[in-house]
Amino acid sequence: MKKPIAFNEKVYALVRQIPPGVVTSYGRVAKMLDSPGAARQVGFAMSALKGRRDPAYQDIPWQRVLGHDGKIVIKGSDHGRFRQAELLQEEGVEVGPDFKVDIEVYLWEGLLPHEVASLLGK
DNA sequence: ATGTTGACGGTTG
């Protein structure tokens, strides 16, 4: 086990499982990966996607990951936030005027522990 | 090995 899957890779694998039309939060993703306090790291993994060119990283639905309260939390340019809102609306997720999604309505059920383990190849 | 950095999250004022 000299080559544990990098945390970021786990994040990507899990985010790819989020079906269209629903969302989750950075914290929930971190929790599913058994690292309850690594929400920030999940966000970091998402931001790292911007620089990726490989097609393998282009199919990751990063727009379905929001803040714990359903709000788009991207810092930096407003352009990024606007794009995320647009992508979400395209798949049927309603985004409020203040870039907020009703997480109670669109929340993804998530994966069970054993499903996560299976996904990560143990 | 040590310090800095973040697309977070919960608490506090």
Added chain:
DNA sequence: TCAACCGCCAACA
């Protein structure tokens, strides 16, 4: 309700 702080944790320089 909103803003500021502080604690978490892996990736990177």
